Amino acid sequence: MSIEKIAAKVEKRYGVRVGVCQDDRSIILSGECNDWNTIVAIGKMFADAGTGKHVVNKITLAGYVEKAERLPAIRDGALDNTDWDVVVIGGGISGCAVARELSRYNLRILLCEKHSDVARGASGANDGMVHAGIDLKHRCNKLRYGVAGNAMYGDICRELGVEFNRCGQYVIFTSKLIKFLAKSTVKRARKHGIPGVTIIGKKQICEIEPRVKDFAVGALYVPSTGVVSPYKLTIAYAENAVQNGVKVSLDTAVLGMKKDGDKVSEVITNRGTVTAKCVVNCAGVFADEIAQMADDEYFTIHPRKGTDLLMDTNASGLPTHCISMGPTLKSATHSSSTKGGGIIITVDDNVLIGPDAIEVPDREDTSTVQSSIDSVFQRQSACCPSLRKNEIIAYFAGVRAPTYEEDFIIERSAKVPNLVHVAGIQSPGITAAPAFAKDVAQITAEYLASCGADVQLKPDFDPVRKAPVCAKKLSDADRDKLIRSDPDFGKIICRCEQVSLGEIKQAINNPLGVHTVDGVKRRVRAGMGRCQGGFCMPLVTQTIANQTGVEVSDVTKDDIGSNIAVGKIKECNR
Amino acid sequence: MSKHYQIVVVGGGPAGLAAAIKASQSAGVSVLLIEREARLGGILKQCIHDGFGVVRFGEKLSGPEYAERFIKQLAQTGVTVSLFSYVTRMRRGDKGFDITYVCKDGVQNVTCDKIILATGCRERTRNAIFINGDRCAGVYTAGAAQNLVNILGVMPGKRVVILGSGDIGLIMARRLTLEGAKVIGVYEAKPTPSGLTRNIHQCLHDFDIPLHLSSTVTRVFGTNRLESVEISKVDDKMRPIEGTQTTVECDCLVLAVGLIPENELARELGVPLDNRTKGAIVDQNCQTLADGVYACGNALHVNDLVDYVSESGETAGGAAVAESKRKLVPVTLQGKLLYAVPQRLDVNSDLSKVIMYFRASDELSQQRLTVSVGGKTAFTKVYNKLLPPEMERITLDLTGVDLTDGEVTVKLEDK
Numbered sequence: 010m011s012i013e014k015i016a017a018k019v020e021k022r023y024g025v026r027v028g029v030c031q032d033d034r035s036i037i038l039s040g041e042c043n044d045w046n047t048i049v050a051i052g053k054m055f056a057d058a059g060t061g062k063h064v065v066n067k068i069t070l071a072g073y074v075e076k077a078e079r080l081p082a083i084r085d086g087a088l089d090n091t092d093w094d095v096v097v098i099g100g101g102i103s104g105c106a107v108a109r110e111l112s113r114y115n116l117r118i119l120l121c122e123k124h125s126d127v128a129r130g131a132s133g134a135n136d137g138m139v140h141a142g143i144d145l146k147h148r149c150n151k152l153r154y155g156v157a158g159n160a161m162y163g164d165i166c167r168e169l170g171v172e173f174n175r176c177g178q179y180v181i182f183t184s185k186l187i188k189f190l191a192k193s194t195v196k197r198a199r200k201h202g203i204p205g206v207t208i209i210g211k212k213q214i215c216e217i218e219p220r221v222k223d224f225a226v227g228a229l230y231v232p233s234t235g236v237v238s239p240y241k242l243t244i245a246y247a248e249n250a251v252q253n254g255v256k257v258s259l260d261t262a263v264l265g266m267k268k269d270g271d272k273v274s275e276v277i278t279n280r281g282t283v284t285a286k287c288v289v290n291c292a293g294v295f296a297d298e299i300a301q302m303a304d305d306e307y308f309t310i311h312p313r314k315g316t317d318l319l320m321d322t323n324a325s326g327l328p329t330h331c332i333s334m335g336p337t338l339k340s341a342t343h344s345s346s347t348k349g350g351g352i353i354i355t356v357d358d359n360v361l362i363g364p365d366a367i368e369v370p371d372r373e374d375t376s377t378v379q380s381s382i383d384s385v386f387q388r389q390s391a392c393c394p395s396l397r398k399n400e401i402i403a404y405f406a407g408v409r410a411p412t413y414e415e416d417f418i419i420e421r422s423a424k425v426p427n428l429v430h431v432a433g434i435q436s437p438g439i440t441a442a443p444a445f446a447k448d449v450a451q452i453t454a455e456y457l458a459s460c461g462a463d464v465q466l467k468p469d470f471d472p473v474r475k476a477p478v479c480a481k482k483l484s485d486a487d488r489d490k491l492i493r494s495d496p497d498f499g500k501i502i503c504r505c506e507q508v509s510l511g512e513i514k515q516a517i518n519n520p521l522g523v524h525t526v527d528g529v530k531r532r533v534r535a536g537m538g539r540c541q542g543g544f545c546m547p548l549v550t551q552t553i554a555n556q557t558g559v560e561v562s563d564v565t566k567d568d569i570g571s572n573i574a575v576g577k578i579k580e581c582n583r
Numbered sequence: 584m585s586k587h588y589q590i591v592v593v594g595g596g597p598a599g600l601a602a603a604i605k606a607s608q609s610a611g612v613s614v615l616l617i618e619r620e621a622r623l624g625g626i627l628k629q630c631i632h633d634g635f636g637v638v639r640f641g642e643k644l645s646g647p648e649y650a651e652r653f654i655k656q657l658a659q660t661g662v663t664v665s666l667f668s669y670v671t672r673m674r675r676g677d678k679g680f681d682i683t684y685v686c687k688d689g690v691q692n693v694t695c696d697k698i699i700l701a702t703g704c705r706e707r708t709r710n711a712i713f714i715n716g717d718r719c720a721g722v723y724t725a726g727a728a729q730n731l732v733n734i735l736g737v738m739p740g741k742r743v744v745i746l747g748s749g750d751i752g753l754i755m756a757r758r759l760t761l762e763g764a765k766v767i768g769v770y771e772a773k774p775t776p777s778g779l780t781r782n783i784h785q786c787l788h789d790f791d792i793p794l795h796l797s798s799t800v801t802r803v804f805g806t807n808r809l810e811s812v813e814i815s816k817v818d819d820k821m822r823p824i825e826g827t828q829t830t831v832e833c834d835c836l837v838l839a840v841g842l843i844p845e846n847e848l849a850r851e852l853g854v855p856l857d858n859r860t861k862g863a864i865v866d867q868n869c870q871t872l873a874d875g876v877y878a879c880g881n882a883l884h885v886n887d888l889v890d891y892v893s894e895s896g897e898t899a900g901g902a903a904v905a906e907s908k909r910k911l912v913p914v915t916l917q918g919k920l921l922y923a924v925p926q927r928l929d930v931n932s933d934l935s936k937v938i939m940y941f942r943a944s945d946e947l948s949q950q951r952l953t954v955s956v957g958g959k960t961a962f963t964k965v966y967n968k969l970l971p972p973e974m975e976r977i978t979l980d981l982t983g984v985d986l987t988d989g990e991v992t993v994k995l996e997d998k
């Protein structure tokens with residue numbers, strides 16, 4: 010269909026007049042509309058038109074004042090006048106994995122992350138499922154990198170000292186017809202190189218997961234699905250990058266770029282302006298804005314929020330395997346943009362359920378809303394009706410960063426030769442990161458070499474990052490030995506998750522220099538149990554103060570300005 | 584070889600202290616008290632307000648003072664105390680129970696005949712009551728806020744909203760005011776306040792702090808620190824009423840929204856819990872349905888007075904040193920009772936001084952409480968007024984009453 014025809018269709022369907030123009034890479038839409046979902050739907054109509062072009066959707070939401078981007082509350086010259094071969098923008102799994110893969114080369118690499126820690130965007134708020142890729146379309150980057158990334162997980166997690174559990178997944182069928190139709194899924198999986206997918210019968214699935222016995226007629230078994238802690242993996246990538254010489258600059262936001270001809274020459278941040286031979290854009294939901302800074306806007310990110318719930322490990326009626334509901338006859342005929350989600354047993358043995366998928370105009374809207382919690386619980390608990398809502402201990406929301414074409418963009422820009430985009434990294438971004446990071450590193454290294462740089466693999470690159478000590482997972486004998494070598498490992502601070510003072514100190518003295526309460530939480534789980542930090546938060550705060558030599562009231566929960574306390578007692582003026 | 588004790592007490596708050604002291608008073612009994620924190624006293628360590636010990640000592644002590652009396656007494660006994668010690672495993676073994684705990688000296692294994700659980704309780708969190716919104720700093724449970732102020736000496740906020748009008752919420756309102764914060768208001772979802780009338784006066788009225796009933800916090804806003812909260816009116820089922828939302832600017836929200844008995848170890852030992860109290864089901868000696876395992880204090884049910892916490896500790900400590908073959912009969916509840924403890928009676932042990940605690944499920948007036956056995960009244964008392972936040976205590980003398988085949992019922996009805 011021609012784009013004029015689509016514009017006419019849009020006007021007929023939604024009563025919105027869309028301004029349309031195009032260049033060699035994109036269709037650019039403009040106009041105004043008073044409903045966000047309509048704006049997204051219009052963008053998709055153009056993306057799906059089969060032009061092979063990207064969509065830049067500039068239609069604005071009437072009356073909506075965009076929230077100011079969250080920027081670090083610091084300005085200094087810490088990075089001023091420094092010179093880098095590569096500047097990586099964004100400390101999510103994409104940026105951290107790319108930085109680590111690039112650190113194999115003899116390059117000077119800077120990673121800028123605007124928050125006080127890595128994994129604060131989507132990489133810190135997702136399901137942590139290492140997808141097999143059974144529901145992915147043919148010939149897309151998501152499939153290619155998803156399947157390749159999945160296969161790499163065992164090795165990469167071993168190298169980086171991160172727990173990974175290839176637990177498999179069961180997709181439950183409630184209709185014989187659907188079960189029959191699933192044969193095509195099995196065939197497609199084989200074609201896509203997804204190993205071992207089979208259909209199992211009622212008897213078998215009910216033995217494996219008895220909680221589905223009242224409604225299951227069978228299941229699709231996907232053995233290559235796994236689970237990982239996405240923020241721990243992101244942190245591990247970043248730490249290994251630092252080990253190999255990468256400079257990770259936190260509280261550092263990229264605010265603009267200067268160009269020299271086609272190329273980006275300088276990157277402007279709140280910590281100073283730096284020069285760069287090559288820039289890698291891994292900015293998640295802000296990837297299109299980074300592109301814009303380089304005058305290279307050819308895609309648009311439309312933020313898609315998802316909410317996840319965590320159940321108390323003691324809750325009654327928990328399932329013991331990763332399960333999800335297969336399509337029903339009704340849903341099979343509608344295509345939806347979520348990956349379906351389901352129930353996941355995390356590497357820390359928590360039961361996580363979710364997510365949903367809500368289009369939102371605000372890119373950083375990670376607030377939770379009751380309607381999402383209710384609907385996620387209702388929908389996802391269908392495959393385990395014994396779950397009880399009052400046994401939810403925590404919930405969170407993350408924002409995915411899809412483009413309108415709904416695929417990853419992993420390429421060097423056609424217009425700005427020294428800018429590499431890693432954009433549109435929606436689900437399965439966690440799964441795919443190990444694979445695409447290798448390609449991105451290679452694209453970058455080859456580009457630098459093509460400009461005459463002497464790019465070599467470093468002989469002393471160390472791929473191994475030692476796993477932090479987790480005392481409760483040791484045998485009694487090993488734990489005893491550890492405590493005798495350092496008594497702090499025998500002093501339990503977080504009662505719910507059994508985290509010792511020794512582990513907390515180790516987390517505070519991390520290679521990235523993150524000294525926040527939530528930073529400790531992400532690294533060693535202090536405060537992640539059922540009391541949610543009620544008991545240990547003050548102790549963790551005090552330990553951070555002691556270890557880093559600051560006042561208790563200077564310790565923050567997360568970013569600069571998120572102080573736990575507002576000052577000393579008796580010194581506070583109302 | 585692991586060291587053997589007759590009794591291991593887990594938890595060194597007022598319940599555990601009383602239990603250990605009592606048990607050690609029987610000649611030749613070896614007792615180990617395991618406490619996870621660096622100091623004894625439990626939650627009392629941070630309760631520096633007064634009001635503790637009115638029933639027991641006839642004095643208004645501060646929390647630390649109250650605890651100190653027991654800690655001094657404990658020092659006179661032969662009880663072994665292991666601090667900063669965390670129980671990681673408990674199971675039945677050849678010699679009663681096998682217990683593993685970690686402390687600064689390493690992983691320790693001991694065995695014992697009896698276990699007394701005095702592990703206290705934890706606070707309900709923001710997530711448990713579905714307060715949605717941003718994930719900023721400044722939202723704390725009352726216990727955490729109290730720790731920040733009383734132990735670390737820092738202020739959790741300058742403009743504070745308190746959710747929950749139980750005694751803990753009220754006391755925190757006063758405490759934060761005294762330290763220089765502006766407490767904007769105490770909000771309570773129920774139509775009546777949950778705390779003692781005395782505390783409403785002393786903690787709120789004396790400081791001009793407004794109390795807002797039938798209201799709750801439904802959302803929080805803030806990028807780094809809390810900036811404001813959304814308050815909604817609630818209906819009689821405590822559901823927020825759409826359209827009643829208002830926004831209150833504040834930098835701190837203190838949640839005093841209830842306590843839940845801590846029963847991780849009880850679960851590990853397979854101790855059946857009571858859905859109403861969230862603590863173990865026990866007989867009049869605080870023995871749970873798992874033989875040899877006792878529970879007391881806030882781990883058993885949430886008490887509002889520490890005096891009764893100590894009392895239940897003593898009951899457990901005294902009973903655990905005795906040998907008995909139990910014969911249990913259930914106690915059935917009728918009428919508007921939230922719960923009653925004990926939930927069982929052991930016919931084979933002393934019935935002359937059965938202490939029973941109960942709470943009414945609603946605010947009630949002119950009520951009659953009747954304890955009957957096999958249809959015959961064994962105890963009756965009239966109450967002019969009963970409030971769910973105020974725990975009631977009665978002493979029953981059931982000697983000579985034939986409990987063997989009669990049902991024991993506790994009934995609350997209009998007078």
Ligand SMILES: Cc1cc2nc3c(=O)[nH]c(=O)nc-3n(C[C@H](O)[C@H](O)[C@H](O)COP(=O)(O)OP(=O)(O)OC[C@H]3O[C@@H](n4cnc5c(N)ncnc54)[C@H](O)[C@@H]3O)c2cc1C
Nearest residue numbers: 099101102103130131132135138263293315437438439440
């Ligand atoms: C609810 C939910 C569930 C999901 N479940 C799964 C799953 O089960 N399996 C799976 O494989 N994937 C899943 N995903 C997808 C996955 O989380 C993402 O694809 C992945 O985390 C994207 O990583 P990223 O590094 O590209 O982006 P992000 O993690 O968002 O990182 C981008 C970073 O860039 C920083 N940044 C942005 N702008 C600037 C700037 N100007 N200067 C400096 N820094 C900047 C941000 O602060 C951020 O830290 C899920 C996503 C969501 C939201």
Ligand SMILES: Cc1cc2nc3c(=O)[nH]c(=O)nc-3n(C[C@H](O)[C@H](O)[C@H](O)COP(=O)(O)OP(=O)(O)OC[C@H]3O[C@@H](n4cnc5c(N)ncnc54)[C@H](O)[C@@H]3O)c2cc1C
Nearest residue numbers: 594595596597598618619625626634702703880881888889
């Ligand atoms: C803010 C506040 C105000 C109060 N005001 C009053 C008042 O005015 N008057 C009054 O009478 N009462 C008051 N109380 C109530 C009273 O303090 C409590 O009822 C009492 O402290 C409960 O005693 P406990 O021993 O059961 O529990 P706790 O005091 O909580 O002690 C339990 C102990 O067990 C330890 N423990 C738990 N698990 C383990 C484990 N696995 N291994 C080792 N050790 C473990 C804990 O570290 C803790 O030290 C107040 C309470 C609070 C929180």
